[in-house]
Amino acid sequence: MIGKPYFKSGSSTHQGAWLRDLSPLSGQRDTRLWVTHGSRGTRLYEFDDEAALTQNDTRTLYELDERMPYMGTGHVIFRDSLYYHWADTWKIVRYDLRMRAPVAVHQLHHREAQLSGGERLYQDVEGLVDFAVDQTGLWVLYANLRPTASHSDTSMGDNDNGNNRNYRPKPPEDWDEDVVFLAKLDPDSLNVLKKWTLRLPLNFRGNAFMVCGTLYVVRHANRQRTSISFAFDAYTDEAKNVKIAFTNPYGNTAQLAYDPRKNELLGWDSGNMVLYPLLLSNNTL
16 A cells, blocks of 8 residues: 655656665665755765755765766666766666765667667657665566667658757667566666566556566556556566556655665656655565
């Protein structure tokens, strides 16, 4: 069961992410929080605790390599590292917070794969990759590869003058945007330990998170009242349709991240940082 979300802090940025270290290497209670603003950038802000976050009292500013900016809002902090999607590539990065440097990079699709501008993981969130951490480790959910322009029809058509920001190239007939991939990752090397191919229509994918090895998919991120409509247990390979009530309190959720230590969901909704308490029964919602 998912409890009523409550407000923790606010930002002027519509899309963003707020993060906890979901398994600090020290093993001790870690009150630190991290924030990224926007769906593209190079800055990660660290705060001592929730009070400092509320007062916007930054403890540390991390500057990513400007040649390796993040994209999306699906990053996580895990074992003193930031895991993020390298913008405009199919690469994912592990950035060590102590060394202040990237220490691992992995290509999700084949070596020559490039973004073509039409791929989407979720309906209304800019981003193609969503990391997750649960009781069993590090996961990544990512979009299907769209063939590049040389393999698809990218003509603008009569009604597009080339300035339409929402324009997406026409996909070839053999491309399927309803396919997504779930992978279990080695947290050190980012190597894929196991991978699943899931068929889930784009109009059912608002956002998602992992709990106890199960992927839960929220149907809509831009409606206040919606539901979790799909669940996939990666350990039994069982997919099922479910209906679990879910609320986007401010009407546009850009981030959902499960904290297995506190059994809470962190959400970023229209610039508002919110928490959802969870109640599990036999390790399921």
